[in-house]
Amino acid sequence: MIRIAVGGFLHETNTFAPTKATYDDFVHGGGWPSMARGADVLKVMRRINVGLAGFVEAAEANGWELVPTVSAAASPSAHVTRDAFERIVKEMVDGIASAGRIDAVYLDLHGAMVTEHYNDGEGEVLARVRKVIGKDLPLVASLDLHANVSPEMIAHADALIAYRTYPHVDMADTGRACAQHLALLLRSRQRLAKAFRQLPFLIPISWQCTNDQPAKDIYEKLAALENDGVPTLSFAPGFPAADFRDCGPSVFAYGRTQTDADAAADRIVALVESHEDDFDGRIYSxxxxxxxxxxxxxxxxxxxxxxxxxxxxxxxxxxxxxxxxxxxxxxxxxxxxxxxxxxxxxxxxxxxxxxxxxxxxxxxxxxxxxxxxxxxxxxxxxxxxxxxxxxxxxxxxxxxxxxxxxxxxxxxxxxxxxxxxxxxxxxxxxxxxxxxxxxxxxxxxxxxxxxxxxxxxxxxxxxxxxAAPGAMPADTASLPWKHLRPGIRIKPNGPAFTPSSSSRTTG
Known part of the structure; x- marks a missing residue:
């Protein structure tokens, strides 16, 4: 029987927000299910709109045995505390290390976690899991549409698959898509080529809604590009309130060949860039x-x-x-x-x-x-x-x-x-x-x-x-950015970011 280790750790970090995410915040959940451990994960993660719940349903339909570790999420806030990150990741990694023989790992992540000691929270999570399972075991993760995807995340995972709706009504569906892709990897026993692109401007969240244009059209065309040559393709508009190098939109594709992956990613990048003028709208006092x-x-x-x-x-x-x-x-x-x-x-x-x-x-x-x-x-x-x-x-x-x-x-x-x-x-x-x-x-x-x-x-x-006073400005250009990658425009058609000081060191 195929055995898959699973876990979830989700946080969307606004580095300009007033309140940090503590361990107790993850225990409660704050609108997410409360923290669950071991077998309780499989009891909680059923018939709800969460990536891990969708994966569990699809995995059981495939006859896979699941080895649950921990599931934890907290309401978006400022940085995740060092204590919360280390305790939860240790529980996840130790659970995977002690799982015995496993064939793969699936993680339900957000993709925009910044901690007190790591700018790229998910990059660190994936690196630690990869170190435990070795370079050959498949590692697949679902991500939020607002993920700020880093090169390190792409490097450590065999596939990252992002939601395609905002409002996120497809979180469970994305977990199912991860199970489908993992089945392909297990069946073929081959790695797919990866293509990763970071786009040149931040997109305010108010204009990322997939019920409206231009996002609606972009995602329809993205879905149409998936085929046998490109089994999965994602566009993450990003969470534009995390002040670090990899904040912003990205596209990532997985193809049978590098040419397949590159071509699909480049088509979506060109499409998104052609709509830069449209990622804006009227906001009232x-x-x-x-x-x-x-x-x-x-x-x-x-x-x-x-x-x-x-x-x-x-x-x-x-x-x-x-x-x-x-x-x-x-x-x-x-x-x-x-x-x-x-x-x-x-x-x-x-x-x-x-x-x-x-x-x-x-x-x-x-x-x-x-x-x-x-x-x-x-x-x-x-x-x-x-x-x-x-x-x-x-x-x-x-x-x-x-x-x-x-x-x-x-x-x-x-x-x-x-x-x-x-x-x-x-x-x-x-x-x-x-x-x-x-x-x-x-x-x-x-x-x-x-x-x-x-x-x-x-x-x-x-x-x-x-737009009343609040921690998440509707105009991303109004935030006091210090650590973005040089040259990225801080709003659609806005000024390019120029570093005035060095970025804080990643742990």
């Missing part, structure tokens, strides 16, 4: 967005949905800034709701006061973001929740969620979801769990950039993007 939403709502039959894109906890924000809430209240919005504001202390105070109580809070604003501060106001406590629910929408895909003690607070015509843990508001259930029915609202303001669209676009009259 908080007051502009709220006023437009209020005007549109007068004749709308469905909610106007606004992305609070710069405080997206899926991109490293702390999900606690107050700019959009202030704009809703300032403009006297009615039938409006926003969330999730991460504020354990305010949630605790609301819980102690009870439903129906009137409480004065310093809500949110505790992450030190320039231009933001706690919002001191008086609220009505409308509903309380223990924070446990299932998120059935296409992004979370049926995950068990734990937002901790949570409350629905109301101020005037505005309702606010307050939670004790962070997870981006990408599922309608994240309103419903505190008693807010999304379809009954005129305006919804979600702390998310794109993932919310998977569940909210079908119910939205109109989608808008607003």
């Amino acid at each position: 908080p007051d502009e967005g709220v006023r437009l939403a209020m005007e549109l709502a007068k004749s709308a039959t469905r909610p106007i949905v606004i992305a609070d894109t710069q405080d997206n906890p899926g991109a490293g924000g702390d999900s606690d800034t107050t700019g959009m809430l202030r704009a809703l209240v300032r403009n006297n919005a009615v039938r409006a709701a926003t969330g999730v504001i991460y504020d354990p202390q305010s949630a605790k105070t609301a819980y102690a006061a009870g439903v129906g109580a009137i409480v004065t809070l310093d809500l949110g604003g505790k992450s030190g973001i320039s231009g933001d501060a706690p919002y001191r106001e008086t609220f009505v406590v409308e509903k309380l929740s223990d924070g446990r629910f299932v998120a059935p929408g296409p992004y979370y895909g049926g995950r068990d969620m734990d937002m901790g003690p949570s409350a629905c607070l109301r101020i005037g015509g505005v309702r606010v979801v307050v939670g004790s843990y962070k997870a981006q508001l990408a599922d309608q259930s994240m309103y419903r769990y505190v008693g807010i029915e999304p379809m009954e609202q005129a305006i919804l303001v979600n702390k998310s950039s794109v993932h919310f669209r998977a569940d909210f676009e079908p119910i939205a009259e109109k989608l808008l993007i607003c």
